[in-house]
Amino acid sequence: MFTGLVEEIGQVGQVARRGDYQSLQIRASAVIQGMAPGDSVAVNGVCQTVTDIGPQSFTVETLAVSLEKTTLGTLRPGHRVNLERALTPSSRLGGHFVQGHVDGTARIRESRRIGPNGFLGVALSPELLRYCVREGSITIDGVSLTIAGLDSEGITVNVIPLTWDATVLRDRRAGDSVNIEVDIIGRYVERLLGLSPEGGLSQERLAAWGYGT
Numbered sequence: 001m002f003t004g005l006v007e008e009i010g011q012v013g014q015v016a017r018r019g020d021y022q023s024l025q026i027r028a029s030a031v032i033q034g035m036a037p038g039d040s041v042a043v044n045g046v047c048q049t050v051t052d053i054g055p056q057s058f059t060v061e062t063l064a065v066s067l068e069k070t071t072l073g074t075l076r077p078g079h080r081v082n083l084e085r086a087l088t089p090s091s092r093l094g095g096h097f098v099q100g101h102v103d104g105t106a107r108i109r110e111s112r113r114i115g116p117n118g119f120l121g122v123a124l125s126p127e128l129l130r131y132c133v134r135e136g137s138i139t140i141d142g143v144s145l146t147i148a149g150l151d152s153e154g155i156t157v158n159v160i161p162l163t164w165d166a167t168v169l170r171d172r173r174a175g176d177s178v179n180i181e182v183d184i185i186g187r188y189v190e191r192l193l194g195l196s197p198e199g200g201l202s203q204e205r206l207a208a209w210g211y212g213t
Contacts, residue, residue, distance in 0.1 A: 002042045002098040004144020006082040006167045012075050020064035027057045031083045040086040045142030045179040046070045047100025070102045080168045082142040096137040102179045108172050118159035131186035139181040
């Protein structure tokens with residue numbers, strides 16, 4: 001579990017691709033402090049398992065399903081990536097609950113700055129857009145953001161200067177692909193209201209749970 005608050009921008013070192021398997025070495029300094037093999041780390045919002053640690057880098061291994069569903073397969077040496085270590089029991093939750101299970105990729109349709117603030121417009125598929133609401137949360141390349149605008153084709157988010165400067169969102173341009181994770185709460189609500197095997201929420205079920213009048 002993560003928060004969507006990026007700890008550090010890392011840089012891709014070596015990329016070894018063998019068919020539907022990829023080994024990715026990432027140079028970093030802050031996140032490797034206390035890191036051990038087997039730990040989870042979010043790389044541009046994708047939960048990965050650390051397999052090796054060096055003095056100034058760590059390595060993760062990515063399998064076919066993640067390569068197909070995320071942008072990790074497009075990374076090359078020199079690319080910058082957002083990094084966040086997994087939550088611990090004593091961590092503060094400053095963003096929102098982020099699983100690191102990317103739902104899919106999306107295209108940036110607009111990237112601009114007005115004064116100190118950044119604005120990103122993102123085109124979303126209907127399958128992802130259905131879970132978005134104004135003022136709701138969304139994760140873009142591992143960054144927890146609030147949805148400021150919503151239309152039939154996508155969303156707009158405002159990015160404060162601190163986040164703009166401390167993440168790779170400032171590198172993104174129109175046409176770039178980004179990793180998207182929608183708020184998991186929306187998925188639970190959808191299942192509860194209509195897609196559960198039990199038939200969804202109803203007056204009868206509410207009464208059975210003690211919420212009847």
